[in-house]
Amino acid sequence: MKEVFSRAVSGYSYVGAVGAAMTLYDLIWWPKFFPSWYLISFWMILLGLRFYLRQLVDSKPLHYRGATALIIGGTSGIGFEFAKLFARDGYKLVLVAKDTKELQVTTQELQRIGAISVEPIAMDPSQPTALEELVVELKRRNINVDFLINSAIVGKKSLFWEMAPEANEEHINLNCRVVTQLTRLLLPDMIKLGRGKVLNVGSIAAFFPGPLFSVYIATVSYLLALSEALAEELRGTGVTCTILCPGPLTKAQTKNPLISSSAREAALEGYKSIFRGDTVTIPGWTNWAMVAVSQFLPLGLRLKLSKMLALDISFQTMVQSE
Ligand SMILES: NC(=O)c1ccc[n+]([C@@H]2O[C@H](COP(=O)([O-])OP(=O)(O)OC[C@H]3O[C@@H](n4cnc5c(N)ncnc54)[C@H](OP(=O)(O)O)[C@@H]3O)[C@@H](O)[C@H]2O)c1
Numbered sequence: 001m002k003e004v005f006s007r008a009v010s011g012y013s014y015v016g017a018v019g020a021a022m023t024l025y026d027l028i029w030w031p032k033f034f035p036s037w038y039l040i041s042f043w044m045i046l047l048g049l050r051f052y053l054r055q056l057v058d059s060k061p062l063h064y065r066g067a068t069a070l071i072i073g074g075t076s077g078i079g080f081e082f083a084k085l086f087a088r089d090g091y092k093l094v095l096v097a098k099d100t101k102e103l104q105v106t107t108q109e110l111q112r113i114g115a116i117s118v119e120p121i122a123m124d125p126s127q128p129t130a131l132e133e134l135v136v137e138l139k140r141r142n143i144n145v146d147f148l149i150n151s152a153i154v155g156k157k158s159l160f161w162e163m164a165p166e167a168n169e170e171h172i173n174l175n176c177r178v179v180t181q182l183t184r185l186l187l188p189d190m191i192k193l194g195r196g197k198v199l200n201v202g203s204i205a206a207f208f209p210g211p212l213f214s215v216y217i218a219t220v221s222y223l224l225a226l227s228e229a230l231a232e233e234l235r236g237t238g239v240t241c242t243i244l245c246p247g248p249l250t251k252a253q254t255k256n257p258l259i260s261s262s263a264r265e266a267a268l269e270g271y272k273s274i275f276r277g278d279t280v281t282i283p284g285w286t287n288w289a290m291v292a293v294s295q296f297l298p299l300g301l302r303l304k305l306s307k308m309l310a311l312d313i314s315f316q317t318m319v320q321s322e
Contacts, residue, residue, distance in 0.1 A: 019044025068092040070138070070145045072125055072182065073152025075102040077249070078201050081267030082149050087115035094119045094143060096134065097152070119143065125152060125182070126174045135185050144193075145186050147274065150179045151201040153223075155216035157310065168215050175219035180226065187239065194238035197274045200227050204247045204282060207291045209303050212310035220245075224280070231279040240277040244270035247287040261287075 022041040069086040073079040074095035083093055087110045095118065097103050103120040110118045121137060123130050138145065153175050156167055183198055190196025203217075206224040210217025227243035234241055246266035261284050269283035282288045294302055 017048060019046075019048055066090065066092070067146035068094060068143055069147035069149060070094045070096065070143075070186075071149040071151060072096045072178070073201075074149070075099060075106045077151070078244075078246070078263045078267045078270070079149065079151030080106060081263045082151065082199075082271065083110055083115075084113060085267060085271045086147070087113055087118070090116060091147070092117040092119075092143075094121060094138070094145070096121045096123060096125060098122065098124045125178045126170065131178065131182050131185060134182070144189065146190070146196055148183065148186055148196075148198045149201070150182065150199070152178070153201060153203075153220070155203070155213060155220075157212055157216075159212065160214045163215060171215045171219050175216075176222050179223060183230070183241075190239045191234075191237050196239040198227075198230070198239070198241045199270055199274050200241070200243045201270070202227070202243045202245050204245045204287050204291060206243075206245055208294060208306045208309075209299065210310070211303060211307040228279055240274070242270070242273050242278050243280055244273065245280060245282045245287075245291075246270075247282075247284060247290075 019041045022044065023038065026038055026041060069082070069091050071079050071083050071086075071093065074083045074093070075097040083095060083106070086093055093110060093115055095103060095106060097106075097120075100122040103122050107118045107120045119141065121134065123134065125131060125134065154170055155175075156163065156171070158167075179200055183200075187196070187198070190198075200223050202223040203220045205213060205217045206220040208217070224243055224245070227241050230241040244266065246261060246269075248260045249266060250260050250262045266283045269281055273281035282291055294305075297305075
């Protein structure tokens with residue numbers, strides 16, 4: 001009972017509560033006016049109900065217990081937070097990252113917090129034959145992947161014509177090719193088993209035009225389009241595809257605390273959305289509202305606003321100012 005109540009007052013259920021309050025207000029004060037106002041109120045109630053019911057069926061991932069999560073880029077940021085969440089819930093982990101020392105430290109940290117199994121694989125997934133080698137290595141270790149988390153994404157801030165050509169290639173290679181090909185290689189087995197979850201870490205930036213981050217934003221837009229299409233193609237197979245679109249993380253230097261969240265918060269939202277089978281998840285209601293509102297703005301204004309935000313942001317690690 002306590003849990004049902006806490007869910008009712010958490011999350012987006014307040015949208016429904018506001019809708020109900022608005023309807024009541026309409027009925028008392030404006031019974032004959034503003035039919036569109038009624039529509040908005042009812043729409044809000046339905047939206048709130050939808051979120052509430054979703055939270056109720058926010059399945060406990062019991063049927064997957066003991067399954068394996070493969071995390072690309074699990075040594076830091078959102079990827080590391082995902083690793084901690086999977087470890088906490090008793091899943092086995094396979095971590096892939098370039099830096100051997102970081103992998104060792106991360107593995108020890110995850111074992112310290114109670115991970116039942118952590119298999120570190122040191123490799124640069126962006127190398128030409130790395131993904132095929134990874135799949136062979138997984139087979140050799142008898143590992144079946146139930147969760148694929150693609151979190152190794154690069155993003156650099158620069159004027160397009162000043163970005164080094166190699167940096168452009170790195171963006172397209174890691175953010176687009178690696179995610180596409182690895183998912184392609186692992187999906188058939190998931191579909192055969194009738195279960196599996198793919199989560200791509202993208203960015204809220206995918207919904208905006210991207211001056212100063214043109215190549216990065218083009219690649220996360222690619223990830224968004226790919227994930228949405230895949231989610232629909234996978235319907236009915238038992239496998240789902242989700243894209244997590246966080247706003248700037250708190251490690252990024254931004255003067256907008258309203259739109260930033262910690263890597264932990266973003267990963268937790270993503271983690272829940274995997275089990276709900278969501279297609280797109282945008283952590284934080286301000287980010288969600290920003291995306292919703294921006295769809296109605298003219299392109300010129302969206303470009304200016306995006307540029308203002310980009311000028312304000314200089315990520316410390318993920319995005320380095322050139
Ligand atoms: N940071 C933000 O403010 C922010 C905002 C919105 C969205 N996001 C999204 O969040 C995701 C991850 O961001 P984060 O801040 O968590 O990143 P992060 O802390 O920099 O972690 C990135 C991970 O990717 C790996 N990686 C980086 N470059 C690589 C390369 N060239 N080849 C292979 N692996 C590489 C890193 O491990 P190794 O270097 O050891 O391999 C690390 O484990 C990205 O998808 C980004 O689009 C971030």
